[in-house]
Amino acid sequence: MLQFRLKQGAVQPTRRQFLIGTAATAGLAVGYRLIAASPAAAQAAPAEAQANPFQAYVEITPENRILIHSSQFEMGQGSYFGIATLVMEELEGDWAQVDVIGAAGNTGLYGNLAWGGAMQGTGGSTSMTSSWERYRKAGAAARSMLVAAAAKEWNVPAGEIEVASGVVSHASGKRANFGELATAAAEMPIPNDVELKPRDRWTQIGAENLKRYDSRSKVDGTQTYTIDLKMDGLATAVMIHPPKFGAEVASFDPAKAKALDGIVDVIQTPRGIAVVGTNMWTALKGRDLVEVKWDEAKAEKRGSAQIMTEYNKLADGPGAATARNDGDAASALTGAAKVVEGRYEFPYLAHASIEPLNAAARFNEDGTIDVWGGHQMPDLYQMIAAQIGGTTPDKVKLHVMKTGGSFGRRAVADADLIVEAVATARALGPGKPVRVQWTRENDMRGGRYRPAYVHAVKAGLDKDGKIVALHDHIIGQSIMGGSPMAAMIKDGIDPTSVEGAVNLPYAIPNLKVELTTTDVKVPVLWWRSVGSTHTAYVMETFIDELAAAANRDPVEFRLSMLDEHPRHAAVLKLAAEKAGWGTPLPEGRFRGVALHESFSTYVAEVVEITFKGGSDFTVDRVVCAVDCGIAINPDQIRAQMEGGIGFGLGAILQEELTLTEGVVDQENYDTYTPLRINQMPSVEVHIVASDEPPTGVGEPGVPPIGPAVGNALRAATGKTIRKPPLIKSLSA
Incomplete structure (x- = not known):
């Protein structure tokens, strides 16, 4: 308009x-x-x-x-x-x-x-x-x-x-x-x-x-984010959240905090205790003086190791629901000349955006509410803000701020930050704006993780080395369950749990994908490239293992199954060509390849690693080919592929979020370790010319990097690593 x-x-x-x-x-x-x-x-x-x-x-x-x-x-x-x-x-x-x-x-x-x-x-x-x-x-x-x-x-x-x-x-x-x-x-x-x-x-x-x-503006600091907001009377609130997911406030004593100069108020919100100060430092000091008792009757008390043990027990049995069922995988596996099996485990992962989560709100004398923040789902946030504020959505004005990263974290069905900001502002009263600012520790321990998963996968080859059957049983939490998107769950299948597996492009006559959805109180959410973060790793490392079992080249093996998927084949050929696939490498240097489609964008990546033994290796080079339809901004496409590769590489190499008796172990970037700058490889991005309508590039660079590195390590060691993070597995 x-x-x-x-x-x-x-x-x-x-x-x-x-x-x-x-x-x-x-x-x-x-x-x-x-x-x-x-x-x-x-x-x-x-x-x-x-x-x-x-x-x-x-x-x-x-x-x-x-x-x-x-x-x-x-x-x-x-x-x-x-x-x-x-x-x-x-x-x-x-x-x-x-x-x-x-x-x-x-x-x-x-x-x-x-x-x-x-x-x-x-x-x-x-x-x-x-x-x-x-x-x-x-x-x-x-x-x-x-x-x-x-x-x-x-x-x-x-x-x-x-x-x-x-x-x-x-x-x-x-x-x-x-x-x-x-x-x-x-x-x-x-x-x-x-x-x-x-x-x-x-x-x-x-x-x-x-x-x-x-x-x-990003370089010279003039770009403003929610953390930079300035307005008359703006107070800062920090949160005290339950240490265990599902716990609730039983009681709290704010007296010591309120006695501190500069503390405006201590307020119970639907999600914890907000300590409001005239500035961040004062609010943090006040937070440490609040005495809170928690009701943990409904809290999640299991540790991540215990959760994984239970997932593996479920993986031994049949799936609760079937997401794809082509042919008769069971019979074809029984008659296969060679059967290969594997059990994969994936940890919880945090979004770890560079700007810790925040939002600001103000109630006005005329009954309207202003809300500032990274409004990734504005309609939903406007509705929830109105509910918390006791008004109607047309009275809520959203100020959409640029943010320092999200990776899915700011698209939350219960609008967690918005609830905290609006509830705190309502308690303060009209004309008193407040910004709720999470610390890094709040952010890391606040939930909304990439779910943990287990895959039990099995495939059969015929005497000619062709895949005749593949069966994957996926076990993990539903992202959509219990949210406004729950209607998208059909016949027990949350599509975010199985994407990347149900749309496998390879010509496999007997293919079955099953899902067992678990009941765990650890809050989960979409994480950059969602289901493809685990399904791509499973499918692409397993395909490499099957290629080795068939004594076939990994690229040729994939291409032989892509006759009906020319766009997949095109990016694979381009990446292999630009990477010099098949040409000799120096001693200690190895290549790996992976191919994946996510969000209608096709990406193939070839990596080169230097392997020195044990867990001592470096990822030196990544060659990426992408088909995202018409390339609107080629320079931006390359930047997003590079960013996605770095994001996914850190996750597969070394990131994991663990719990001990229901409490998150990691607090900050010292214990939860995204990719460091000295670990970033050289990245080449090649864009396929296309007349197709444009698709996205924010996420599709992430899924192939993990399996490409895993496959390079397999070339170096002869073993498939089935339990990321890779460095930890190699060190075990």
Whole structure:
């Protein structure tokens, strides 16, 4: 949707307003009228007056700024840059004019189209898929209206007007920047249909030399995050959470804390105790003085080792539900010439984002609530904030802040941070803003982990070395169970538990995937690439093991089963070619390969390691090939592949989160160890040219790196490591 901010003295639409309808409104624009842009107002508007979908996407100000209202959340993955590129391709603006701001509060405008448009949210590497058409159309519509305004003002045919680098011009010498035409453009009809540029005229989409517009602010420190918020009277709250998941506050004594100078209040929230101070340091000192007794009757008291033992017992039996069942795997395994079996274990993993979790809230005298934070699921957070605040969603204004990482952690079904911030602000009263700031220890011990899993896998080969059957029994917690997404669980199958296994591309005539969902009170959540974080490792290391059992080359073995999956085959061939697969390596150097599709993006990775024996090895080189459809921002795609490889590499090498008698053992980056900079390998990224619609790149670089390293270690040692983290297993 388009919005042109009018010059001083005219009626000025704000970010909470939009133009709709067909009735003329004097003083604003012929053909339009204003209504408030709250969900309630949008729903109350008659169907024939519903907002044109261009209206809230692009705003041009008299100050000659281009403000793009993003339906997607920016957490470092580059969605703002990608969306701005789509707009700028059609708008022909100047990048120096551009800023992108987070939008929320209207599902009809900002619903994620890749999710059917029913809710706004960022995840599943869907930002570009959802934005691909509507933001290009918004840019094209804005350009059309600017041209129409200039044509009317200059009395020249619109077809003779050119737009380039933020300037509208005519051969007669007349020219104006976008801001100078903003008021007049607001009077132009929004076109019902716009013609988008053909691919051969693109100058922004796919441009190799186009760099992120927002890099400078991140380097010079001017980029603000929720942790940087400043406003009059802003207090800081730190949380005391139960030490065991499922425990509740039995009683607490705040007296000593309240006696400390600078402590504003000590408040019980639905999720623990909030200690509010005039600043962070004071709040932390007050936190240590609060005496809390916990009711652990419903708490999880098992340690992670005990949980894994129980998972392995379940793996010995049949699965509780069947996710895929092609042919007759049991019979084919019985008749196989050779059978290979394996038992895999995967630990809990933390998101460990660089910016610890936070959110801020303020109740206002007029009954509205302002909430600042990394709103990865705005509709849900708005609804929950309203419930906690005792009001209706249209009274909740979300301020969508950029954040220093998420990896899925800020898309929480119960809106944990929002609940804490709004509950604390409500207790403080109107006009008293508060920011709830978690410490790193809160973050690491606060739950929402990648679930722990066990896989019991078995496969059979015929006498010619072809796979005739494969059976995988997956045991682990459901992410969707008990959440608003629980309806996606069908016939006992949470799709996030089995993705990457049920869509295995290899031609295996008898394939069975079973799932047993466990009941554990450790809170779990999607973690960057979700189910593929474990299924890719199992399938791709097991395929390598089967290739070895068949005395076949791992790349050739995979390609022989990919006749019906040309995009998988293409990235595998490209990665192998660029890595020099099959060429000699120096002594002590070994290669491994892995292939995986996640979120409709295809990635193959070849790694080279130097192995010195025991657990002494380094990952030196990674060659990555990716097919993500049309490459909107090639430089950003490479950056996301590199980031995903580093993220996944740290996890597979050394990360694990453990519990002892229900209490999390790790607290900070000293005991939970993401990849260190000296461990980052050289990474080469090769992008497959494509005419397919764009898909995501935020997550798909993660799944192949683990099995590629595992397969390189197998080449070095002759053994498949089935229990990440790899360094720990090699040291055992």
